[in-house]
Amino acid sequence: MDTILPILAGAIFATGIYMLLRQSLILTIIGIILISNSVNLALFSLGRISTENPPLIAAGSVMPEAPFANPLPQALILTAIVIGFGLLAFALALAYRSYKELGTVNQDELLEDPEDTSSAIVTHTENNENRDS
Amino acid sequence: MNGLLVLPVVIPLITATLALLFRKSSAMQRWIGVAGMAVLLVSVAMLFRDVYGDGIQVLQLGTWEAPFGITLVADMLSMLMLGISAVMGLIIAIYSIYDIDKQREQFGYYPLLHILLMGVNGSFLTGDIFNLYVWFEVMLIASFILLALGNSRNQLQGALKYVIINLFSSLIFLFGVALLYGMTGTLNMADLALRLPEVENVGLVTTVAMIFLVSFGIKAAIFPLFFWLPASYHTPPVAISAIFGGLLTKVGVYALIRVFTLLFTQDVGYTHTILIWVAGFTMVTGVLGAASHYEFRKILSFHIVSQIGYMIMGLAFNTALGLMGAIFYVLHNILAKTNLFLISGIAQRLMGTFELKQMGGLYRHYPFLAALFLISAFALAGFPPLSGFWAKLTLVKAGLSLGEYVITAVAILVGLLTLFSMTKIWMTAFWAAVPEKGVPDHFGKMPLFGAGNLYIMVVPVMIVAGLIILVGLFAQPLLEICLTAAEQLLDPSVYIEAVMGPQ
Amino acid sequence: MQSLILHTTTRMMIGVLVLFSLFLFFRGHDEPGGGFIGGLVGAGAFTLYAIAFGTAATRKILRIHPITLIAIGLASLVISGLIPMFMGDPFLTGKWLFLELGGSEVKLSTPLIFDIGVYLCVVGFIVAVIFSLEEEPLTF
Numbered sequence: 001m002d003t004i005l006p007i008l009a010g011a012i013f014a015t016g017i018y019m020l021l022r023q024s025l026i027l028t029i030i031g032i033i034l035i036s037n038s039v040n041l042a043l044f045s046l047g048r049i050s051t052e053n054p055p056l057i058a059a060g061s062v063m064p065e066a067p068f069a070n071p072l073p074q075a076l077i078l079t080a081i082v083i084g085f086g087l088l089a090f091a092l093a094l095a096y097r098s099y100k101e102l103g104t105v106n107q108d109e110l111l112e113d114p115e116d117t118s119s120a121i122v123t124h125t126e127n128n129e130n131r132d133s
Numbered sequence: 134m135n136g137l138l139v140l141p142v143v144i145p146l147i148t149a150t151l152a153l154l155f156r157k158s159s160a161m162q163r164w165i166g167v168a169g170m171a172v173l174l175v176s177v178a179m180l181f182r183d184v185y186g187d188g189i190q191v192l193q194l195g196t197w198e199a200p201f202g203i204t205l206v207a208d209m210l211s212m213l214m215l216g217i218s219a220v221m222g223l224i225i226a227i228y229s230i231y232d233i234d235k236q237r238e239q240f241g242y243y244p245l246l247h248i249l250l251m252g253v254n255g256s257f258l259t260g261d262i263f264n265l266y267v268w269f270e271v272m273l274i275a276s277f278i279l280l281a282l283g284n285s286r287n288q289l290q291g292a293l294k295y296v297i298i299n300l301f302s303s304l305i306f307l308f309g310v311a312l313l314y315g316m317t318g319t320l321n322m323a324d325l326a327l328r329l330p331e332v333e334n335v336g337l338v339t340t341v342a343m344i345f346l347v348s349f350g351i352k353a354a355i356f357p358l359f360f361w362l363p364a365s366y367h368t369p370p371v372a373i374s375a376i377f378g379g380l381l382t383k384v385g386v387y388a389l390i391r392v393f394t395l396l397f398t399q400d401v402g403y404t405h406t407i408l409i410w411v412a413g414f415t416m417v418t419g420v421l422g423a424a425s426h427y428e429f430r431k432i433l434s435f436h437i438v439s440q441i442g443y444m445i446m447g448l449a450f451n452t453a454l455g456l457m458g459a460i461f462y463v464l465h466n467i468l469a470k471t472n473l474f475l476i477s478g479i480a481q482r483l484m485g486t487f488e489l490k491q492m493g494g495l496y497r498h499y500p501f502l503a504a505l506f507l508i509s510a511f512a513l514a515g516f517p518p519l520s521g522f523w524a525k526l527t528l529v530k531a532g533l534s535l536g537e538y539v540i541t542a543v544a545i546l547v548g549l550l551t552l553f554s555m556t557k558i559w560m561t562a563f564w565a566a567v568p569e570k571g572v573p574d575h576f577g578k579m580p581l582f583g584a585g586n587l588y589i590m591v592v593p594v595m596i597v598a599g600l601i602i603l604v605g606l607f608a609q610p611l612l613e614i615c616l617t618a619a620e621q622l623l624d625p626s627v628y629i630e631a632v633m634g635p636q
Numbered sequence: 637m638q639s640l641i642l643h644t645t646t647r648m649m650i651g652v653l654v655l656f657s658l659f660l661f662f663r664g665h666d667e668p669g670g671g672f673i674g675g676l677v678g679a680g681a682f683t684l685y686a687i688a689f690g691t692a693a694t695r696k697i698l699r700i701h702p703i704t705l706i707a708i709g710l711a712s713l714v715i716s717g718l719i720p721m722f723m724g725d726p727f728l729t730g731k732w733l734f735l736e737l738g739g740s741e742v743k744l745s746t747p748l749i750f751d752i753g754v755y756l757c758v759v760g761f762i763v764a765v766i767f768s769l770e771e772e773p774l775t776f
Contacts, residue, residue, distance in 0.1 A: 032300050039308045046315030083270045089765055090277055091296055098289045111290055139727040147714055153707035195728040
């Protein structure tokens with residue numbers, strides 16, 4: 001497990017980066033999901049995976065039976081998953097709104113500048129001329 | 134143990150909850166919003182008194198001892214950041230009363246503003262690296278919604294860029310946290326500071342340091358990771374632009390200062406050299422970007438980038454003088470930058486546009502507003518006796534005393550170029566003649582005070598301008614506090630002992 | 637959605653789902669379960685109802701506006717944290733009250749209040765998201 005999981009995390013991360021760079025906004029968000037999962041996996045495997053007793057305290061005792069597994073990575077991952085879940089819900093809603101508003105999920109068209117900035121300077125000088133005259 | 138430490142996080146949460154419960158009534162929300170910020174300011178002032186008198190204050194949440202539980206730590210740097218964020222929160226809450234429209238209020242503007250403040254304050258206070266990630270996310274989700282609220286084409290475009298790049302940076306941050314945990318088995322920052330020097334593989338520690346640099350760098354908008362900022366900060370209403378421009382990037386800077394003074398000090402020769410290069414390029418590209426634009430808020434956005442460079446420069450020097458300059462620069466910059474954004478909002482109300490080429494005549498009709506702009510713009514460029522002068526003087530002195538002549542020269546040159554952009558705004562929006570067409574009817578007739586309630590926007594600007602002058606004229610006490618903060622940063626043993634108990 | 641099968645099953649299932657979510661919630665006091673997962677199942681019940689009968693009907697059976705649910709949830713989170721502060725302990729310290737009721741022991745605690753808050757926040761959040769996505773077009 002100690003070698004498989006990091007390799008898997010790396011592979012998912014790479015796939016996520018590839019998806020992140022695609023044209024469609026939806027694929028970009030899928031890329032973010034994949035990267036998020038791979039990071040969770042990395043967090044899990046870096047917390048040292050071991051096959052020991054579950055860290056549950058039996059009735060009547062104050063400590064789990066040693067040797068017990070490390071519960072912290074799972075707590076961290078759960079937090080990260082919950083946060084990621086919220087952020088993702090927002091990102092998807094935003095993508096949906098953008099699609100409704102702008103009528104496309106192609107990022108080149110989505111992020112097109114509404115006003116052409118290259119002509120801004122020209123208009124500026126024109127304006128100044130108008131003021132002088 | 135100091136129970137006050139939790140208040141800067143809990144008060145915004147309570148305020149947000151109340152504002153949510155009373156979301157039907159705009160008037161109630163406004164009152165709750167302003168009152169919550171005022172209470173927050175008072176609590177921060179009380180906490181400041183404790184830290185100033187008795188040194189670093191610590192609270193173990195839920196009575197779980199460090200390093201097992203989550204620790205809240207308030208040292209001088211945290212306190213200064215908390216103080217300035219509370220002041221800015223109050224200013225923005227007042228400004229929002231006029232600036233934010235009814236629809237945004239109905240859709241939860243005030244709760245979100247306070248949740249944002251909660252995330253910012255939590256980031257400043259926490260002593261746990263995973264908890265820092267959580268506070269960053271709290272701050273981010275609130276900022277996402279604030280940015281997208283309104284759903285106009287411009288805003289959606291800005292929000293998309295902002296959301297995707299920030300999600301990515303958070304994931305990199307989390308990956309860095311995972312590596313740190315894998316190396317040391319702890320997440321408490323003080324405990325990490327104790328254990329990181331024992332890690333045998335120094336190269337891996339430096340790699341993690343670079344991962345953190347990239348992640349916080351995206352949030353702080355340093356070169357070459359700043360491109361999202363000028364693309365999104367000019368889209369939402371001005372009050373939101375102002376709080377983003379003032380506070381959010383500085384949280385990234387705070388995180389950089391924290392990790393590069395407390396955790397990653399093993400290979401200073403490598404990491405801090407990179408920081409110096411980054412600082413130089415950030416300053417230059419930011420100011421050049423500003424020079425090429427003609428939209429009021431886009432110019433200011435590029436200047437945020439450029440000013441971040443100064444702060445990184447102070448951090449890169451890694452001396453008491455350099456850090457003191459960096460911290461003072463953060464404080465000064467939050468004041469000056471937020472004020473310029475707020476002034477851009479007033480100018481937009483009067484002229485109906487942010488495009489400089491369609492503006493003019495503000496000086497003729499509103500000389501008082503022009504004076505307020507001059508104070509903030511000169512402070513940003515570093516004119517004596519305003520706050521920016523002392524900030525730049527300290528940084529230049531720190532650079533010269535280290536013999537870093539090139540970066541110091543760049544810093545001074547960028548100061549000049551900053552002045553150029555500010556002059557550009559002054560020449561077009563304030564000094565040029567009133568444009569012949571496209572000017573709203575109320576221009577020149579709408580008074581700053583009295584009818585039209587514009588004074589709700591002007592008074593906060595006046596308060597901040599007053600603070601800028603005050604900081605400039607009485608810089609010595611604040612500089613001394615910044616020096617205390619810098620010394621605490623350079624000697625982490627005090628911080629570690631406060632959190633972990635005597636070693 | 638007009639489907640007899642969906643309508644009938646939903647009517648039967650909603651009570652079971654809400655009960656199951658409460659079961660998960662109370663079980664989480666000592667065993668795996670808790671406010672978050674319970675809230676997810678509870679939100680699932682209302683989501684199912686919204687798909688079958690529309691959001692207006694769901695608002696009616698929910699009675700409280702989802703945003704208000706979130707606000708109440710947040711308030712109970714804050715209260716659970718503040719109770720120990722008034723007793724002189726740091727924020728969020730767990731405080732327990734053991735009651736003997738009819739021979740069995742009932743444990744009341746601040747973590748329970750915290751969990752109620754989590755439950756309400758999760759239900760409120762998901763239902764609010766579902767509502768606003770279902771009720772297109774948005775006014776804002």
